[in-house]
Amino acid sequence: MKTLEELKAIREKMQGQIGLRSEDSDKTRVVVGMATCGIASGARPVLTALSDAVQSKHLSNVTVTQTGCIGLCQYEPIVEVMEPGKDKVTYVKMTPEKALEVVEQHLIRGQIVGKYTISSEGRL
Amino acid sequence: MMTEISLNVLDVAQNSIRAGASRIIIDIQVSHKEDRLKVIISDNGCGMTDSQLAHVDDPFYSTRTTRTIGLGIPFFKNGAEMTGGTFSIKSEAGKGTEVTAVFVLSHIDRMPLGDITSTMLSLITCNENIDFVYTYGVDNRSFTLDTREFRKILGDISYQEPDVYNYIKEYLQEHKDDLDQGKYI
Numbered sequence: 001m002k003t004l005e006e007l008k009a010i011r012e013k014m015q016g017q018i019g020l021r022s023e024d025s026d027k028t029r030v031v032v033g034m035a036t037c038g039i040a041s042g043a044r045p046v047l048t049a050l051s052d053a054v055q056s057k058h059l060s061n062v063t064v065t066q067t068g069c070i071g072l073c074q075y076e077p078i079v080e081v082m083e084p085g086k087d088k089v090t091y092v093k094m095t096p097e098k099a100l101e102v103v104e105q106h107l108i109r110g111q112i113v114g115k116y117t118i119s120s121e122g123r124l
Numbered sequence: 125m126m127t128e129i130s131l132n133v134l135d136v137a138q139n140s141i142r143a144g145a146s147r148i149i150i151d152i153q154v155s156h157k158e159d160r161l162k163v164i165i166s167d168n169g170c171g172m173t174d175s176q177l178a179h180v181d182d183p184f185y186s187t188r189t190t191r192t193i194g195l196g197i198p199f200f201k202n203g204a205e206m207t208g209g210t211f212s213i214k215s216e217a218g219k220g221t222e223v224t225a226v227f228v229l230s231h232i233d234r235m236p237l238g239d240i241t242s243t244m245l246s247l248i249t250c251n252e253n254i255d256f257v258y259t260y261g262v263d264n265r266s267f268t269l270d271t272r273e274f275r276k277i278l279g280d281i282s283y284q285e286p287d288v289y290n291y292i293k294e295y296l297q298e299h300k301d302d303l304d305q306g307k308y309i
Contacts (some may be wrong), residue, residue, distance in 0.1 A: 001302060002295040007277050010287045034246075036196040039135050040125060048242050051249065055286040063284055066250045068142055069188065 026084060028062045028107065030054070033078040035069035042095065043077035049096035050079070053103040062107055075118060081106060090118040125199070128238025129163065129227065132200040136165050136223055137247055139196065141254065143169025143221065148247075148254055152240065153261045154309055159229045160209070161237065161309070166222035172215040180213055200225055207231035237309045241296040244269070248292060249283040260300055262309070267299040 032038070032047040051064045072078060075092035079099060082088050089112055091102060098116055105111045114120060126132050133150060140148045145167035153162045172180065179185035181201050186194035201211040204225040215221040227234050240260070248256050248271055255275075259268045274283070274292070283289060 001298045002291060004273060004277060007274060007288075007291055010291055011278055011281060014281055014285065014287065034134070034138055036135050036194070036199070039131050040195075040199075044131060044134060044239075044242055044246065047246050047250075051246070051284075051289065055284075055289050058286060064250065066138075066246065068138060 037073035140167035145169035
């Protein structure tokens with residue numbers, strides 16, 4: 001089983017790479033709504049899928065975080081993408097599969113996935 | 125509606141985060157002998173006043189401003205009580221809050237514990253400024269993960285670094301599998 005010794009080894013390995021990490025202000029933030037409304041509609045698997053994909057694709061300029069209820073409970077699970085210097089993009093009614101499309105299209109290629117944004121709901 | 129106890133844990137822990145807690149203790153104990161599954165979530169956040177505490181299981185009471193309904197605590201309470209278990213909250217303004225839910229393990233209406241590893245992984249890696257002390261026990265064996273030990277080793281290295289993230293994920297899963305011994309709880 002995993003021991004703290006292994007974590008020390010990871011730290012030793014990473015200390016040589018510290019200069020490569022980007023400043024927080026250059027980072028894209030991906031925020032998942034994690035209040036009761038989000039969790040009850042399936043936000044945890046969406047968050048897990050996003051985190052796993054960001055790790056496995058080594059998107060070191062992206063941080064995945066969680067937030068509370070933003071007041072649009074009927075559109076949960078909601079994922080917001082905040083890129084420095086750009087308008088916030090709000091994706092609604094997400095699933096792990098849709099989230100992976102957002103990773104591929106938006107986070108990697110820079111193309112907003114219009115069919116999943118809140119404006120595609122035709123109400124806002 | 126929550127379908128797993130681990131989703132309730134994630135939800136109730138969000139309340140601790142919103143209360144400004146710097147330390148959150150999550151303790152889950154499964155006892156086949158006593159036929160109980162007990163969950164305790166305690167924090168050192170802002171706590172609640174007596175009048176807030178009196179309304180805590182009222183779904184139409186919420187201090188949030190984004191919506192006027194709060195179902196998190198009622199869901200957790202109902203989930204425990206429908207198995208013949210118990211639910212209680214202790215809180216003191218300025219000190220913190222402790223939520224305890226006891227489920228009757230063998231009751232047909234008890235939700236599965238579910239993916240507690242994902243719950244803990246997302247809490248830990250998305251809230252790096254909060255210390256988590258997580259204990260999971262089955263009968264007489266248990267393990268405890270204290271993120272202060274991780275932080276001491278890692279210094280300012282982020283939990284979201286791929287190697288660290290995977291380490292924490294495997295650490296949680298391996299220890300849980302070892303205790304569950306193939307049983308689905």
